[in-house]
Amino acid sequence: MNNHLKCIEDAYGGPFDMGVTVPSSKQRNGLNHLDDLLSCIKRWPIAWRQGVLTKTRRESAAERRQRIVPDLFAADSDVDGKRILLLDDTFTSGGTMASAAHALRDAGAACVIGIAFGRQLNASREEARDLLAELPQRPLDLETCPVHGLSDFDLFLMS
Numbered sequence: 789m790n791n792h793l794k795c796i797e798d799a800y801g802g803p804f805d806m807g808v809t810v811p812s813s814k815q816r817n818g819l820n821h822l823d824d825l826l827s828c829i830k831r832w833p834i835a836w837r838q839g840v841l842t843k844t845r846r847e848s849a850a851e852r853r854q855r856i857v858p859d860l861f862a863a864d865s866d867v868d869g870k871r872i873l874l875l876d877d878t879f880t881s882g883g884t885m886a887s888a889a890h891a892l893r894d895a896g897a898a899c900v901i902g903i904a905f906g907r908q909l910n911a912s913r914e915e916a917r918d919l920l921a922e923l924p925q926r927p928l929d930l931e932t933c934p935v936h937g938l939s940d941f942d943l944f945l946m947s
Contacts, residue, residue, distance in 0.1 A: 793833045795933050796873075800901045805870035807836040810888045811843045811861070812877070822877055834873055840864045841888055855883055861891035868896030879904035 797803050809822035825836045844886045872892050876885050889900040909916040 791931070792933050794899070796903070801899060802871065804834055804873040804901070806840070806867065807834040807838045807873045808867070808892065809836070809838075809887075810874065810876040810885060811841055822875060828876075836875075837866070838839075838865060841891060841930060847891050856890055857883070857887045858890055858894075860887040863891040863895035863897070865895055869898050870903070871899045872897045874900050874902045875903065876904045878906045878908050880908040925929075 807826075807828065812821050823836070826832065826836045827838075841863055844859055844862050874885065874889055874892065876888070879885065885902045886903065887904060892900045909919055909920055911917065
């Protein structure tokens with residue numbers, strides 16, 4: 789995130805005012821594992837706000853992943869007029885993240901850009917087969933910009 793945030797911001801309209809996490813479906817004692825993780829990071833380029841999104845109802849994973857559920861989350865009014873970076877732990881179909889983004893926009897957020905730590909792929913789905921076949925040959929490269937596909941060095945030369 790520290791290395792590539794500027795590229796993400798440039799690609800999506802400018803700096804973010806706030807980072808928000810999607811509440812976990814398995815919260816215990818009101819804690820969100822993503823908020824806990826982010827609180828351990830000493831140097832982070834975005835101000836992360838805890839508790840901005842709250843889950844308003846229970847919905848099975850299968851149901852919420854298939855569509856936007858407009859009232860699945862409620863968002864704090866502090867998001868009004870702000871550019872939000874929305875972080876989720878896993879991207880399966882996009883339904884949960886889209887529902888969270890919907891709540892943020894309903895509360896007045898000017899812009900919501902979603903990013904996920906991981907991607908869940910189902911080998912039985914045709915659209916995932918090519919990517920799954922390619923993954924064993926593709927090295928994990930944290931230095932390559934997720935927006936431009938360039939290394940940190942290449943981006944430095946461009947600036």
